[in-house]
Amino acid sequence: MNYSDSFRDKELVQGLARRIAELTKGVEKPLVFMEVCGTHTMAIYQFGLRSLLPPQVKLISGPGCPVCVTPNSYLDRAIALCRLPDVIITSFGDMLRVPGSSSSLMEERAKGADIRVVYSPLDAVQLAAKNPTKRVVFLGVGFETTAPTIAGSILAAKAQGLTNYFVLASHKTMPQPMAILSADPDLQVDGYICPAHVSAIIGADAYRFLCEEYRVPCVVTGFEPTDVLQGVEMLVRQALAGESKVEIQYSRVVRWEGNAKAQAMLADVFTPFDAPWRGIGVLPGSGLRIADKYAEFDAELAIPVQVEELKEHKGCLCGEILKGKVSPFDCPLFGGKCTPESPVGACMVSSEGTCAAAFKYGR
Amino acid sequence: MCVGVPMQVISIDGDFAMTEVDGVKREASLMMLDQEVKVGDFVIVHAGFAISKLDEEDAKATLELMREVYSPELMG
Ligand code: SF4
Ligand code: SF4
Numbered sequence: 318m319n320y321s322d323s324f325r326d327k328e329l330v331q332g333l334a335r336r337i338a339e340l341t342k343g344v345e346k347p348l349v350f351m352e353v354c355g356t357h358t359m360a361i362y363q364f365g366l367r368s369l370l371p372p373q374v375k376l377i378s379g380p381g382c383p384v385c386v387t388p389n390s391y392l393d394r395a396i397a398l399c400r401l402p403d404v405i406i407t408s409f410g411d412m413l414r415v416p417g418s419s420s421s422l423m424e425e426r427a428k429g430a431d432i433r434v435v436y437s438p439l440d441a442v443q444l445a446a447k448n449p450t451k452r453v454v455f456l457g458v459g460f461e462t463t464a465p466t467i468a469g470s471i472l473a474a475k476a477q478g479l480t481n482y483f484v485l486a487s488h489k490t491m492p493q494p495m496a497i498l499s500a501d502p503d504l505q506v507d508g509y510i511c512p513a514h515v516s517a518i519i520g521a522d523a524y525r526f527l528c529e530e531y532r533v534p535c536v537v538t539g540f541e542p543t544d545v546l547q548g549v550e551m552l553v554r555q556a557l558a559g560e561s562k563v564e565i566q567y568s569r570v571v572r573w574e575g576n577a578k579a580q581a582m583l584a585d586v587f588t589p590f591d592a593p594w595r596g597i598g599v600l601p602g603s604g605l606r607i608a609d610k611y612a613e614f615d616a617e618l619a620i621p622v623q624v625e626e627l628k629e630h631k632g633c634l635c636g637e638i639l640k641g642k643v644s645p646f647d648c649p650l651f652g653g654k655c656t657p658e659s660p661v662g663a664c665m666v667s668s669e670g671t672c673a674a675a676f677k678y679g680r
Numbered sequence: 681m682c683v684g685v686p687m688q689v690i691s692i693d694g695d696f697a698m699t700e701v702d703g704v705k706r707e708a709s710l711m712m713l714d715q716e717v718k719v720g721d722f723v724i725v726h727a728g729f730a731i732s733k734l735d736e737e738d739a740k741a742t743l744e745l746m747r748e749v750y751s752p753e754l755m756g
Contacts, residue, residue, distance in 0.1 A: 323743050324743065328751055329746050329747065329750055329751065332749075332750030332751055333746070333750050335750075336749075336750060356683050409727070436727065436728060437709075437727045437728020437729070438727065438728070439709060439728045440728070462684070462726055462731060463726070463727060465712050465729070465731070466712070466726065466727040466728065466729045466731075469709060469711050469712060469729060472711075473711075513684075514683070514684045514724065514726060514731065514732075517684070517724065517731055517732040518731065518732075540683070543746060547746065568735075568738055568742070569734055569735045569736075569738040569739040569742060570724055570732050570733075570734055570735070571732075576712065576713070576714050576731065576732060577714045578711075578712055578713065578714035579712045579714070579731065582711075582712065
């Protein structure tokens with residue numbers, strides 16, 4: 318079976334776009350919908366969905382990619398750790414190119430640091446088992462989709478009795494930044510395209526408070542072009558009817574209650590903390606760090622290092638980009654000083670970053 | 681980063697499943713799944729873990745409904 322081909326059917330995509338245009342005919346003030354997931358951002362650029370939509374519908378990108386919102390301070394600590402002779406850093410690939418205050422993991426690797434890209438945090442646990450004289454540190458970033466996989470790796474390391482596996486954890490959770498953005502008077506969001514796989518874990522119910530408190534429609538949407546457009550149509554219908562409720566477009570995967578087992582793993586291994594977001598600042602209760610009962614796996618506590626002084630990058634508009642206030646094309650560094658080959662800010666690093674998607678696929 | 685890929689379960693061994701899509705095979709931990717899976721089912725796999733079952737019937741129904749409502753010849 319190949320679902321993706323059917324969900325990319327050109328005629329369906331055009332039919333959906335036409336329906337949205339019909340629905341919004343005569344609407345004066347454009348409806349602004351925000352996608353808060355980097356994979357949505359990428360899909361929207363990749364399939365040119367903006368150009369299919371009528372001028373009455375505007376899509377803007379929010380703080381959707383965990384790599385983009387990871388602050389310099391986190392990278393500086395990872396870089397300090399990788400300089401220790403007995404440490405192996407393991408990570409998902411995107412993190413390597415994110416600039417810290419004065420270096421990146423990529424540069425450190427070129428200088429000889431042992432930094433390895435893994436597909437699964439379980440691979441990092443295996444690496445620790447095979448290298449008992451080394452300390453293996455996994456860079457734990459990501460939203461609620463990824464966080465349970467890291468929790469799983471800690472549970473696996475514990476079950477195997479490993480004492481040389483650690484996680485540098487700075488996970489983020491999604492509903493909080495959406496609430497902060499909804500409360501921002503400078504930002505008029507008429508609806509959210511809610512993340513697909515984050516919602517598979519937390520469940521669509523997690524957005525209900527946004528609808529109730531901020532009167533903003535939320536639709537949990539899949540990643541295929543027809544999914545995104547159908548999600549937009551559902552948002553348009555709600556917005557025009559003056560409604561604000563949660564709807565699930567991506568019902569083939571997402572349930573109202575989410576994944577109870579993954580939620581239990583998160584609650585067991587992690588504990589909420591006030592996490593710093595790149596360009597946005599510290600958001601109360603918006604992150605997950607390792608709970609005290611698993612402190613021996615916490616790289617920050619177990620492996621003390623001297624971290625260099627924090628420096629932010631001049632001129633980078635990442636913060637405003639992540640809040641949906643400006644578009645990449647408004648950044649004076651875009652495409653000049655800042656490109657995917659040599660990114661200044663994090664939004665240009667990950668392929669899911671707004672600046673990187675805009676660079677690759679254009680307007 | 682949390683792009684999950686739909687994959688089909690081809691065998692199950694305790695807490696792990698072997699999954700496959702387009703000829704690519706990948707082992708996936710079932711530790712995080714709160715739904716029963718059996719060989720032949722589809723799951724979304726992310727970073728080495730099956731995170732959710734993919735309801736094939738629902739996917740087909742969604743597509744059919746979309747075709748009914750949005751195909752150009754029917755929209756006139
Ligand atoms: S981590 Fe998940 S929610 Fe975030 S950008 Fe990637 S796919 Fe979207
Ligand atoms: S173009 Fe580069 S410098 Fe400008 S906001 Fe994007 S990532 Fe930051």
